[in-house]
Amino acid sequence: MKMRIQKAxxxxxxxxxxxxxxxVVTASTGLKGPVVDAISFYNQAVDAAGNGSYEEAMVLIDKxxxxxxxxxxxxxxxxxxxxxxxxxxxxxxxxxxxEQNHPDNPYVLAAMASLYIETxxxxxxxxxxxxxxxxxxxxxxxxxxxxxxxxxxxxxEEEKNASENALLIDPSNPEALSNxxxxxxSLIIHQKKTGQDYSxxxxxxxxxxxxxxxxxxxxRRVLN
Numbered sequence: 227m228k229m230r231i232q233k234a235x236x237x238x239x240x241x242x243x244x245x246x247x248x249x250v251v252t253a254s255t256g257l258k259g260p261v262v263d264a265i266s267f268y269n270q271a272v273d274a275a276g277n278g279s280y281e282e283a284m285v286l287i288d289k290x291x292x293x294x295x296x297x298x299x300x301x302x303x304x305x306x307x308x309x310x311x312x313x314x315x316x317x318x319x320x321x322x323x324x325e326q327n328h329p330d331n332p333y334v335l336a337a338m339a340s341l342y343i344e345t346x347x348x349x350x351x352x353x354x355x356x357x358x359x360x361x362x363x364x365x366x367x368x369x370x371x372x373x374x375x376x377x378x379x380x381x382x383e384e385e386k387n388a389s390e391n392a393l394l395i396d397p398s399n400p401e402a403l404s405n406x407x408x409x410x411x412s413l414i415i416h417q418k419k420t421g422q423d424y425s426x427x428x429x430x431x432x433x434x435x436x437x438x439x440x441x442x443x444x445x446r447r448v449l450n
Contacts, residue, residue, distance in 0.1 A: 264294035348378035
């Protein structure tokens, strides 16, 4: 079961990476100069990450940020790569810097929530997801992250409620559906086995924080 889930996540991951690259190319139409160069390096970094060349991706994303210091999508991407390398503290520092530069950006806050889920800090993840939703209550990814955070805390009724909110925005969202079904099943199990500890990480819905892929569809909508 675990291997099947991981393979499914990887397939979804690569699809989202492609969408991020396409979205930024579309957004850059008509632009000239350093900004385009920064976007070009970013897209190359996304391609490298998609091919599993994380070191190359890091070099390219650093080139992008050298040109455009406050390119928040590139900052999220670098944090993602750092997370993949297990450098969670550096990833957190970078995302906090992105938050300082873009205090009203819900995607940065959602990325922070995703990082905290990956490190098992579910209460912090919940707070970050709530902060993202304060900025944009229709950000479906933030609702998914909120649900996953509740699942990690073993609060399955709340996970189910957050998933329902996500599904009101996007009825076919696979992560929201996964969270909803997992929470529903966990509640049934809890009723049958009172007292059992259900605070483990939600197996079907823990977001992968690689190259900002969790927010690929959102970026496509915002940047076009």
